[in-house]
Structures are given as structure tokens and as C-alpha cells.
Amino acid sequence: MLKGSPDSGLSVSGVTVQFGGLRALEDVTLSVPPRSVVGLVGPNGAGKTTLFNVVSGFVRPSAGQLTWDGHPFHPKPRRLVRQGIARTLQDVGLFPHLTAVENVMLGRTTQRRAGYVSSLLGLPGSARDERESRRISTEGLDRLGVAQHAERQASALPYPVQKRVALARALVTRPRLLLLDEPAGGLGAEDFEPLAELVKSLPGDPDSPCSVLLVEHHMDFVMGVCDQVVVLDFGRLVAAGTPSEIQSDPAVAAAYLGIDPTDIEVDAGTAVTLTEEPA
Numbered sequence: 001m002l003k004g005s006p007d008s009g010l011s012v013s014g015v016t017v018q019f020g021g022l023r024a025l026e027d028v029t030l031s032v033p034p035r036s037v038v039g040l041v042g043p044n045g046a047g048k049t050t051l052f053n054v055v056s057g058f059v060r061p062s063a064g065q066l067t068w069d070g071h072p073f074h075p076k077p078r079r080l081v082r083q084g085i086a087r088t089l090q091d092v093g094l095f096p097h098l099t100a101v102e103n104v105m106l107g108r109t110t111q112r113r114a115g116y117v118s119s120l121l122g123l124p125g126s127a128r129d130e131r132e133s134r135r136i137s138t139e140g141l142d143r144l145g146v147a148q149h150a151e152r153q154a155s156a157l158p159y160p161v162q163k164r165v166a167l168a169r170a171l172v173t174r175p176r177l178l179l180l181d182e183p184a185g186g187l188g189a190e191d192f193e194p195l196a197e198l199v200k201s202l203p204g205d206p207d208s209p210c211s212v213l214l215v216e217h218h219m220d221f222v223m224g225v226c227d228q229v230v231v232l233d234f235g236r237l238v239a240a241g242t243p244s245e246i247q248s249d250p251a252v253a254a255a256y257l258g259i260d261p262t263d264i265e266v267d268a269g270t271a272v273t274l275t276e277e278p279a
């Protein structure tokens with residue numbers, strides 16, 4: 001894709017984040033090409049959510065640059081949705097006292113045509129807007145298979161349903177890049193397949209194609225949905241490649257199992273074998 005093209009995806013280049021004495025990210029470079037699903041994996045504390053916080057403007061890196069659509073990108077949380085990026089939070093992040101559909105409608109606020117004044121005065125434009133927003137949000141819940149919960153208070157919903165409501169809220173913004181932080185976390189195995197199908201379908205969505213940067217600990221899920229996988233360990237990128245390349249990478253086994261990479265043999269690029277038992 002040409003530099004400066006409106007469809008050149010996200011690039012993260014040399015990003016370092018320091019929290020006091022802790023270096024949460026160190027010189028991390030990765031890209032999310034348009035219409036792709038990229039997995040970001042690594043052990044607890046590796047820096048995955050911190051990278052999401054950098055891309056969404058909650059954390060400012062001490063070094064490095066981002067580009068989005070081929071242009072330098074200085075994300076601001078409040079402008080993110082307008083810039084075509086949506087995210088879900090690791091811990092769901094719904095407003096507990098609002099209903100499911102009201103939570104999703106919040107995702108639509110930047111698309112509303114009627115201004116705050118007409119909303120405050122209850123003018124016809126705002127009522128139309130609200131009806132339209134409710135209709136689209138209900139469709140969003142339906143896409144995730146949870147429309148029957150639309151009028152229930154978020155705090156009363158089972159956790160897997162809350163996760164889907166949060167995902168619906170992100171999707172109704174019609175993002176071109178979706179940042180998913182542990183979408184399968186807390187779900188039962190029976191929920192994985194429909195979620196995987198949904199994530200895989202996003203880049204090719206005819207109405208609103210969307211690339212995905214996905215953080216997830218469930219490796220089968222990651223390997224099943226991602227085109228590329230990036231592995232972080234202690235804030236550093238230790239491996240990047242296709243799912244099969246990653247599965248046979250000794251540095252990945254080292255990051256996950258705490259094994260010294262010199263104790264690992266790689267057999268024909270397919271499997272990792274230990275030459276010594278981990279301590």
C-alpha cells in the first residue's frame with residue numbers, strides 16, 4: 001500500500017513506554033495491514049494492554065511513532081472513533097446501570113446528526129436520531145446473538161453476554177481497526193467458535209471492512225483467527241510471523257514456559273522439543 005494512502009493500516013514503530021522504573025514496552029515495532037487480523041500474545045505483564053493504551057491515546061510513549069492511514073498518528077481517546085478505531089476493554093467496561101442497548105447506543109454517539117442542543121430541547125431531529133440509533137444498536141446486539149437481552153440492565157447480564165454487548169458497542173461505530181483485548185476471556189469453550197467466526201469475517205465485511213488487532217491468551221483461538229501473530233515478552237517483541245511460524249518458534253516457548261531458548265530444539269520448523277526439563 002502506498003504511503004499516505006487512506007487504507008494503509010496501522011504501524012507502530014520503535015515504541016517504548018516507561019512507568020517509573022518499569023519499562024512496559026521497549027522498542028516495539030509492528031503493523032496491522034488493512035483487512036487483516038493480527039494477534040498480540042505474551043505472558044501476563046508482557047505489555048499487550050499497554051500497547052493498546054498507546055494506540056488509543058491513554059498512554060503516551062517515551063519513544064517511537066505511530067502511523068494510521070499512512071500519516072503520523074497522535075491518538076486522542078475522545079477522537080479515536082472518528083478516526084475509525086474502536087476497542088474493547090480487557091475487563092468489559094459497560095455502564096452497569098444502563099441497559100444493554102443503551103450501552104451500545106453510546107457507541108453511536110459520534111455518528112448522531114442532531115446536536116446536543118436539539119437533544120436537550122427534544123426536537124424532532126433528536127427523536128429520529130435516537131430511534132435510528134436504537135435500531136442500529138439492536139441490530140448490533142442481534143449480530144452478536146444477544147438481542148434478547150437488549151432491555152436488561154448491564155450489571156444483571158451474565159459475563160459472556162456482557163462481553164458480547166461490549167463487542168457490539170465497538171462494532172456499531174463501524175471501525176476500520178478494532179482493538180480486541182481478550183475477547184474470549186471468561187467465555188466458555190462453546191462461545192469460542194461463534195466469536196472466532198465473527199472475528200474472521202470482519203476484514204471481509206462488505207459494508208464495513210475492518211482489520212483487527214487481537215490480544216488473547218487462548219492460543220487455539222489466536223492461531224485459528226489470525227493472519228499474523230506478534231509475541232511480546234517483558235515489553236519486547238520476541239517473535240512475529242504466521243500462526244504456524246509462531247508455534248514452532250523457540251523464543252515463544254521460552255516466553256510462555258520460562259525455558260532457556262538454548263535448551264530447545266526446533267524440529268523441521270514444525271514443533272518445539274525440549275532438550276532439558278524446565279527447572
Ligand SMILES: Nc1ncnc2c1ncn2[C@@H]1O[C@H](COP(=O)(O)OP(=O)(O)OP(=O)(O)O)[C@@H](O)[C@H]1O
Pocket residue numbers: 019022024042043044045046047048049050051090
Ligand atoms: N498505568 C500503569 N502504571 C504503572 N505500571 C503499569 C501501568 N499499566 C501497566 N503497568 C505495568 O506494565 C506491565 C505491562 O502491563 P500490561 O497490562 O500491558 O500487561 P499485559 O500484557 O496486558 O498483561 P495481562 O495479560 O495480564 O493483561 C506490567 O508490569 C504492569 O504492571
Ligand SMILES: [Mg+2]
Pocket residue numbers: 048049050090
Ligand atoms: Mg492486558
